[in-house]
Amino acid sequence: MNIKLSHNSILLLMLLLAIVVVVFSLSQGSVALTVSEVALALQSEGTYLAQTLIWELRVPRVMAAFATGALLSLAGALMQILLRNPLADPYVLGISGGASVMVLGAILLGLSGVLLSGAAFIGAVISTLLVFGLSQRTGQTTPIRLLLTGVVIAAGWGACITLMLAVAPPQKIPGMLFWLMGDLSYAHTPWLAWVTLLAAMGVIMPFAKSLNVLSRGPLQAAALGVNVTLVERLVFVLASLMTAVAVTTAGSVGFVGLVVPHMMRLILGNDQRVILPAAALAGGCLVTFADTIARTVIAPEQLPVGVMTALLGVPTFLFLLRKGRM
Amino acid sequence: MFKATSAFIFTVLFFYVSSVWGSCVIDDREREVCSNAPVTRIAALSPGATELAFAAGAGSKVVTVVSFSDYPPAAQEIESVGSPSRLDLERLLALKPDLILAWGTGNPSEQISTLLRLGMRVFYVEPHSFSSIAQDIRDIAQLAGTEASGDVAASAFLKGISDLKTQYSQKPKIRTFYQVWDEPLMTMNGQHYINQVVELCGGINVFSKSPRLIPRLNKEAVLIENPEVIVAGGMGERNAHWLEGWRAFPELMATKQDNLFFVPPSLLQRPTPRLLEGAKILCEKLDLARSRRG
Numbered sequence: 362m363n364i365k366l367s368h369n370s371i372l373l374l375m376l377l378l379a380i381v382v383v384v385f386s387l388s389q390g391s392v393a394l395t396v397s398e399v400a401l402a403l404q405s406e407g408t409y410l411a412q413t414l415i416w417e418l419r420v421p422r423v424m425a426a427f428a429t430g431a432l433l434s435l436a437g438a439l440m441q442i443l444l445r446n447p448l449a450d451p452y453v454l455g456i457s458g459g460a461s462v463m464v465l466g467a468i469l470l471g472l473s474g475v476l477l478s479g480a481a482f483i484g485a486v487i488s489t490l491l492v493f494g495l496s497q498r499t500g501q502t503t504p505i506r507l508l509l510t511g512v513v514i515a516a517g518w519g520a521c522i523t524l525m526l527a528v529a530p531p532q533k534i535p536g537m538l539f540w541l542m543g544d545l546s547y548a549h550t551p552w553l554a555w556v557t558l559l560a561a562m563g564v565i566m567p568f569a570k571s572l573n574v575l576s577r578g579p580l581q582a583a584a585l586g587v588n589v590t591l592v593e594r595l596v597f598v599l600a601s602l603m604t605a606v607a608v609t610t611a612g613s614v615g616f617v618g619l620v621v622p623h624m625m626r627l628i629l630g631n632d633q634r635v636i637l638p639a640a641a642l643a644g645g646c647l648v649t650f651a652d653t654i655a656r657t658v659i660a661p662e663q664l665p666v667g668v669m670t671a672l673l674g675v676p677t678f679l680f681l682l683r684k685g686r687m
Numbered sequence: 688m689f690k691a692t693s694a695f696i697f698t699v700l701f702f703y704v705s706s707v708w709g710s711c712v713i714d715d716r717e718r719e720v721c722s723n724a725p726v727t728r729i730a731a732l733s734p735g736a737t738e739l740a741f742a743a744g745a746g747s748k749v750v751t752v753v754s755f756s757d758y759p760p761a762a763q764e765i766e767s768v769g770s771p772s773r774l775d776l777e778r779l780l781a782l783k784p785d786l787i788l789a790w791g792t793g794n795p796s797e798q799i800s801t802l803l804r805l806g807m808r809v810f811y812v813e814p815h816s817f818s819s820i821a822q823d824i825r826d827i828a829q830l831a832g833t834e835a836s837g838d839v840a841a842s843a844f845l846k847g848i849s850d851l852k853t854q855y856s857q858k859p860k861i862r863t864f865y866q867v868w869d870e871p872l873m874t875m876n877g878q879h880y881i882n883q884v885v886e887l888c889g890g891i892n893v894f895s896k897s898p899r900l901i902p903r904l905n906k907e908a909v910l911i912e913n914p915e916v917i918v919a920g921g922m923g924e925r926n927a928h929w930l931e932g933w934r935a936f937p938e939l940m941a942t943k944q945d946n947l948f949f950v951p952p953s954l955l956q957r958p959t960p961r962l963l964e965g966a967k968i969l970c971e972k973l974d975l976a977r978s979r980r981g
Binding site (some may be wrong): 390391407410413414417418419474506527530531532533535536539544546547549656660661662663 | 743754766767768769770772773774775776777778781783792793795796797798800801802805830873899900903
């Protein structure tokens with residue numbers, strides 16, 4: 362009872378932090394708006410310019426940033442449990458590579474807008490199916506097989522990306538590079554990301570206890586009555602789907618999925634019932650805050666968000682690691 | 688009877704209003720761009736668009752530019768909205784432009800479509816020939832209500848080009864390699880407007896048949912073509928070491944006859960009226976190379 366209460370209060374605190382970060386992010390930009398102006402604009406009052414800035418630019422971008430961070434962070438936490446490898450991140454199985462190859466192909470064909478997002482999603486799904494299909498032998502998938510298949514397929518995608526960049530017409534290269542770096546200035550439809558995030562949370566949370574057991578090893582989990590195959594497949598499908606949607610929304614934003622779950626474990630211990638929602642909130646906060654810095658720190662020049670997530674996350678993580686119990 | 692009268696009045700009224708002001712032009716993506724009053728606040732989202740707007744006599748109406756907009760010098764004083772490939776949309780909207788000169792292959796298409804969705808007037812500037820440079824100047828001038836100065840600039844540019852054509856294009860052909868970049872080695876094919884400049888000066892681009900607009904080459908390809916002239920562009924205003932590299936091949940015709948030339952890239956690699964200046968320099972260099980023939 363005592364532990365549960367403290368878990369809830371931790372999550373409540375993090376939710377408050379998330380709200381603070383989102384409000385901060387909405388109030389920051391190259392055009393200075395006060396909090397009251399932001400509040401007025403959110404109620405569709407105030408000047409036309411403020412309303413346009415808030416509703417057309419900042420709200421979609423902040424929403425996309427938060428959802429992307431939460432999706433990647435949650436997917437990373439799940440991958441680390443599934444593969445029983447602390448180095449696993451959402452991209453380790455080649456999902457972002459598959460998405461990138463399809464998007465770069467679409468850019469080369471001259472497609473844009475929604476078609477690019479569609480291509481990214483199809484690429485991510487193809488890569489997922491490829492990894493899952495190839496790693497199976499006689500109906501069994503061991504984590505090490507899955508990991509190796511994923512890493513090799515990721516390397517294959519990497520080679521395709523290099524090839525496409527080499528033969529691309531120079532005027533298309535900037536767009537391609539930004540996509541590879543991960544950039545929220547292109548994000549305009551956060552809804553898919555939010556729906557996926559909430560649905561995934563709803564599906565995975567009832568299994569959090571099973572995941573606790575699973576992270577100690579499949580034999581122990583099976584002995585304790587967990588349907589290991591079912592849970593592993595569920596985790597794989599969910600993590601892949603979340604990564605696909607995150608990549609579709611903002612390109613390959615690196616680092617978040619690897620480090621945020623570890624940060625949460627260093628602070629909160631390894632209980633998935635609290636780690637999973639905490640990682641989602643913390644990932645959302647990190648990417649939202651990083652993107653706010655990225656679009657304001659040397660404005661009018663805009664930085665890709667991936668640069669800032671790493672610059673903010675690396676020192677924080679190293680600090681926690683030195684202080685922590687890992 | 689009443690119907691006919693009112694239709695007549697409407698027609699007269701319509702023609703009266705549209706003759707007061709109101710104009711439509713076609714941009715470089717074949718889109719119609721209209722305005723019913725001269726635009727007063729122009730956002731130029733590429734260095735080339737800035738130059739064209741100034742050439743059109745609308746320089747004083749340019750309220751924002753992007754990084755690297757260094758010409759004319761007055762453009763350097765104008766507030767920037769960041770790199771052309773990653774625009775600060777907030778700042779752009781806050782400046783309330785009523786005409787956006789977009790760069791289709793340089794600006795992110797998502798950002799331009801956001802601007803279109805917000806109802807902004809967008810004119811794509813991507814000239815690919817001498818005549819489309821002149822046409823862009825005229826179109827921008829028409830939207831800005833500065834037709835007179837735009838017409839002067841466009842005509843002067845076309846006249847200069849046609850003079851060069853008369854003077855040089857019938858001279859003995861000279862096989863030329865234009866080096867866009869050093870590492871990787873790059874040039875342009877026959878589709879590119881720089882190819883038109885080379886031909887204007889009586890040169891033959893040795894890679895005009897290459898399938899890609901900007902082919903990437905190795906040195907062997909250049910040695911096989913054995914051009915009589917090598918012209919270097921590049922990013923900065925001096926790239927002497929690019930040309931020095933070719934001295935390692937004394938059998939190369941261009942090296943043998945000392946036909947290794949530099950033309951400031953800002954004069955050739957931006958499709959703006961300054962291309963005339965670059966073309967003049969290139970034509971003189973090619974003529975110098977002809978005089979060195981034994």
